[in-house]
Amino acid sequence: MSVAFDVVIRHADIATATDRYLADIGIVNGRIEAIGKHLGGGREEIDAQGRLVTPGGVDSHCHLDQPMSDGAKMADDFLSGTRSAACGGTTTVIPFACQFKGQSLQAAVDDYHQRAGQSSAIDYAFHLIVSDPTPQVLHEELPRLVAQGYTSFKLYMTYDDMKLNDRQILKLLSVARAEGAMTMIHAENADCIAWLTEQLLDAGMTAPRYHAHARPMLLEREATHRAIALAELVDVPMLVVHVSGQEAVAQIRAAQGLGLKIYAETCPQYLMLTADDLDQDGFEGAKCICSPPPRDKANQDVIWRALDNGTFQVFSSDHAPFAFEGPHGKQVHGDDAPFTEVPNGIPGLETRLPLLMSHGVLDGRIDVHRFVDLTSTQAAKLYGLFPRKGTIAVGSDADLVVWDLETPRTIQNSALHHNVDYTPYEGIEVKAWPAITLSRGVVVWRDGQYLGQAGHGQFLACERPVPAQVRGRGHRSPVWRP
Numbered sequence: 001m002s003v004a005f006d007v008v009i010r011h012a013d014i015a016t017a018t019d020r021y022l023a024d025i026g027i028v029n030g031r032i033e034a035i036g037k038h039l040g041g042g043r044e045e046i047d048a049q050g051r052l053v054t055p056g057g058v059d060s061h062c063h064l065d066q067p068m069s070d071g072a073k074m075a076d077d078f079l080s081g082t083r084s085a086a087c088g089g090t091t092t093v094i095p096f097a098c099q100f101k102g103q104s105l106q107a108a109v110d111d112y113h114q115r116a117g118q119s120s121a122i123d124y125a126f127h128l129i130v131s132d133p134t135p136q137v138l139h140e141e142l143p144r145l146v147a148q149g150y151t152s153f154k155l156y157m158t159y160d161d162m163k164l165n166d167r168q169i170l171k172l173l174s175v176a177r178a179e180g181a182m183t184m185i186h187a188e189n190a191d192c193i194a195w196l197t198e199q200l201l202d203a204g205m206t207a208p209r210y211h212a213h214a215r216p217m218l219l220e221r222e223a224t225h226r227a228i229a230l231a232e233l234v235d236v237p238m239l240v241v242h243v244s245g246q247e248a249v250a251q252i253r254a255a256q257g258l259g260l261k262i263y264a265e266t267c268p269q270y271l272m273l274t275a276d277d278l279d280q281d282g283f284e285g286a287k288c289i290c291s292p293p294p295r296d297k298a299n300q301d302v303i304w305r306a307l308d309n310g311t312f313q314v315f316s317s318d319h320a321p322f323a324f325e326g327p328h329g330k331q332v333h334g335d336d337a338p339f340t341e342v343p344n345g346i347p348g349l350e351t352r353l354p355l356l357m358s359h360g361v362l363d364g365r366i367d368v369h370r371f372v373d374l375t376s377t378q379a380a381k382l383y384g385l386f387p388r389k390g391t392i393a394v395g396s397d398a399d400l401v402v403w404d405l406e407t408p409r410t411i412q413n414s415a416l417h418h419n420v421d422y423t424p425y426e427g428i429e430v431k432a433w434p435a436i437t438l439s440r441g442v443v444v445w446r447d448g449q450y451l452g453q454a455g456h457g458q459f460l461a462c463e464r465p466v467p468a469q470v471r472g473r474g475h476r477s478p479v480w481r482p
Contacts, residue, residue: 004040030440056091056399060379061316073328088350089434091399120457128153149461180468187223206338208285221247237261245299320345384462
């Protein structure tokens with residue numbers, strides 16, 4: 001057989017967000033060159049043996065080597081974080097270049113490129129975090145950076161060192177509308193959280209479980225409602241990140257029912273954990289401190305239904321890799337620190353896809369097309385990477401996952417590839433795990449062995465996902481593309 005391709009994957013049961021069929025996949029120079037039956041030979045041949053093949057995951061909300069202001073340090077840099085991602089079937093990550101108050105946005109981007117260096121094993125793009133929207137940021141830096149491929153930015157309504165007031169948010173939404181950028185928003189009411197926290201601390205309620213008491217659902221509901229109103233006022237799309245339960249879901253569903261371009265994301269912790277996981281002996285509950293906190297079993301059911309019915313467009317890990325032991329992670333302020341001094345966030349890059357494939361697709365809660373849409377396709381569309389990423393099509397990057405759906409296993413941190421000393425999903429059974437992961441046609445994970453290399457990953461400049469607005473043309477926006 002003559003060699004026509006660099007790699008051929010044969011007998012693949014291909015699933016995309018819309019289609020499913022059996023075919024071979026021919027790869028040349030890291031891209032899909034052909035899809036069909038009985039393709040010519042490849043220098044490397046992979047027999048998928050009728051196994052399910054999906055697009056590589058796009059994790060569009062994860063934190064890697066992000067600088068912190070409180071003495072904490074993330075355990076995963078770009079090398080360990082992308083290694084972990086590849087072993088779990090994710091082939092593109094979009095972490096955050098975070099601006100501190102008093103810092104220029106360009107300086108934050110430059111610092112983050114320095115941190116990424118030549119370390120990444122898979123492709124990556126950057127979101128921006130805007131915490132100090134000065135006139136220079138609004139009128140010079142953001143427009144320039146959006147034009148250079150940093151086409152999404154995150155805003156916070158909570159955390160003292162990050163939060164913006166409504167007027168600042170409106171100014172940033174106006175820039176997003178003018179420049180064609182996508183905004184993401186962390187929606188929790190900061191003042192109410194501060195008041196509740198003060199009451200709890202004054203009463204001596206400092207244990208990790210009280211983190212959930214300080215951030216009840218109604219504060220997420222109020223902030224989500226307010227964020228949607230601000231987006232409606234400016235007439236700009238917005239994505240609400242890490243939605244935890246029914247009250248925020250109801251706000252998002254209502255907005256979508258009105259035809260507003262409001263998108264939503266949720267994460268594994270809101271399907272697999274509950275507030276009870278914060279209520280463990282001693283300081284153990286700190287392992288599950290994240291914001292918003294996990295809710296209860298009833299809210300898990302709400303999130304599952306919202307994944308199935310289209311409320312959510314994105315399922316991300318929100319990977320925030322703080323070690324439990326040691327001086328720079330969850331115990332940065334000691335093993336008896338109040339919940340207010342515990343770094344927020346949990347690890348989850350590697351387990352995101354296996355958890356949703358196992359407990360979503362194989363357990364019959366969602367179909368495989370929703371799985372692909374939630375974990376890959378919609379993130380690529382919303383953040384300006386589609387169709388290079390997020391699908392299996394001629395011309396797309398050969399980012400592919402060949403699945404093993406026949407080997408049940410129990411999640412154990414000792415078998416994972418991040419640099420974090422725990423996983424909140426320890427002991428959870430899964431029925432699925434990637435057998436092979438390819439990043440641009442290169443096998444980076446195969447049958448339990450990591451084969452990736454630092455520097456293989458490339459930085460991706462994103463396209464504008466939103467049609468750029470022309471100032472002075474009136475209130476209504478043009479048709480939304482993705």
